[in-house]
Amino acid sequence: MSDLWSVDEHLTDILRAVRPLDPIELHLAEAAGCVLTEDVTAPFALPPFPNSSMDGYAVRVADVEGATEEFPAVLRLVGEAAAGAGAGELPAVGPGQAARIMTGAPVPPGAQAVVPVEWTDGRMTSHDEVDLAGEVRVFRPADPGQHIRERGSDIAAGSLAVAAGAVLGPPRLGLLAAVGRATVTVRPRPRVVVVSTGSELAAPGAPLAPGQIHDSNGPMLTAAAQRAGAVAYRADAVADEPATLRGALDDQLSRADLIVTSGGVSVGAYDVVKEALSQESTVEFRRLAMQPGKPQGFGFLHPGRVPLFALPGNPVSAYVSFELFVRPALRAMAGHPAERLHRRRVTARLEADAPLASPPGRRQFLRGSYAAETNTVRPVGGASSHLIAALALADALVEIPETTTEVRPGDQVTVVLLD
Template sequence: MSSAATRPTGEDDLWSVDQHLEDILSTVQPLEPIELQLLDAQGCVLVEDVTVPVSLPPFDNSSMDGYAVRIADVEGASEEFPAALEVVGDVAAGADDPVRVGPGQAARIMTGAPLPPGAEAVVPVEWTDGGLGEGPAGGMRARSLAPEDAGGQVRVHRPVEARAHVRAEGSDVKAGDRALEAGTILGPSQIALLAAIGRGTVRVRPRPRVVVVSTGSELVQPGEQLGRGRIYDSNSFALTAAARDAGAIAYRVGAVADDAETLRSTIEDQLIRADLLVTTGGVSVGAYDVVKEALADIGDEDVPGGGIEFRKLAMQPGKPQGFGSIGPDHTPLLALPGNPVSSYVSFELFARPAIRALMGLTDLHRPVVRATLTADKALRSPKGRRQFLRGRYADGEVTPVGGAGSHLVAALAHADALIVVPEDMESVEPGTEVDVVPLG
């Protein structure tokens, strides 16, 4: 994304892609944090520095199933000359008052169980006869089947060093340590740590609720009968799915007919559940472009930057765009064009970063890679426009899929990347290196 942000001077001038994105992102603020249950916070950004309240592990415990012993009692032990110890009981995981181990004694101990008082190390069960007097044990017999194994005698075949097979209190993290920093994205292993230190809830920025409204009297719901002159609504489905992919909780509103009053009341209705509104269609220069018509006077003109502004952008597809904020909470709204490819590309360029900004993420954009153009002939791009073509990307090469037409949904569905042709290029020869944005 090379060209500098420029603000047009004349009314008919085009806005640059970068300037439009910058204006959107300067308006979108991260959502206010809320306290969420751990699993509801998955994928969200932490807004607090989390400190460890109790050391992990909270107490010295065994890392093996075996016998808790005193070092001196097993010194020099071997299979030929085992150390015979009196088993004084079991120490299971969760034991709150473990048996004491005196000289000549051992306690049978389970992984995770607290090291009992008097014991200095753990001997794995495989280094003993497991109390059965029949050579090295493969494991313990279940307590429920052989309760007598918690007593009797055990023969230990190997010596151990002090603290062997013992996980020390605080050896993972210590009370007062920083567990996680504000700004961390909570994935499974961060959730593991929060749970391990006892946090049932955590303060994060929530996922934004995105309401998607498509407009157009020609639109028919998929699955219904298509009348003459009609097409199926695909934008509301595609953008709802894309909003979810971007991390949002997305609500799809069925297509709204080209009537300004209906659209206005639909949008006002939806404000209650929207952190971001996305509309498609009705933003161009036609006489029935009701999004433009309906939103011109719905905006909150009392706040600086409020209201919806409609612009022409130096890009293809996606020249007509609207953006601003509406309603009592100054909810951001993106009015995207209606052609399916235009709306999809516009969503990628503007709505996805906006959703990520609402989440409090700092890394807003998909990575851009360089790839060699593989094509039969040169690509043509209109002068002064940044063009986004659909392509397939693999192993450092990218191949265009379909043409530049913004109605080519099938080609879009078979692409996995956008090819970016900068404003100053009117032609790209095969073999040229180009910027590519891999999708998904």
């Protein structure tokens, strides 16, 4: 292997090394965003009984046949079917009879359809205000089963409700609750600790001393980890002192499934991350054939073999590196299959005011703004890795291959969609 690692080689090495987290049982409220590791079948049908989809009246079809405004069907009320009523509480509907019924209420025995209250002269007011021993006039006919949700019309008993591998979003969690599950077995969301390094860093909101800048990587990478589906913690920035950094990293091991640092990975005299990880870790520092993000570190901390990503300190380099390498690793740890690890890529037409140069032998990732309606992408800002204001305007990366040194306006380019 050459001195430079390719983007693909580095990513392949990462995904070969990380492992999905062990499954655990969680309550539904804690399982949002997790990947299910078991098939869940419906122990009973949904709906479990025929019920009304409307407020109205439960009737026999023959009794309202031919009903019109001029010649309504006049039916005698025999009671009410309320939501939650048991079988013994439901009135039987015989010939010439009707029962008032609420949405979701069981259909009374003998009834074949529900006519909405708007088709009648009835009122869906409180029980005390309606004479349930009176009459109701129906102005339209009804077909068999009209406005009745049949038993099992949503899902049959014994059928698959949610398959293993599914990501548990709100609708799937709702379905799991509907089939009676209070807990599920899932792979947990990885816990990520983000640590910024650099004596020049001050906390956002703190006054800046001469030579200082605010820590932008910490909030940015923490948010990126959350967006990737992780539970993210941001630690305080650490000064350029190897022993202090190593102590800070060791302190975070109890709550970390993965650690991300930024800064201190190049070839300068104060590359604190390299020195701090020189012992009791397998972190390897590499140079990648990419721009931005050439210096990278990846390996495991001991004990516990917690994976650690050492990212460059410039904000654009850190963010691009996270999207390309850390995000797929997090999603692999969360149990996502290979096809769901990476950001979606599309081919789009480049809109630019002039040709864009790219260094030979380097895969370049330019920031861009993608327009789906025209399938075009326009570069945002320049190629420098400190331009965080331009990064904030980007929703895509323009990926230029190692073998391409120039792309022109109108060329087709690969676009990595970030949103």
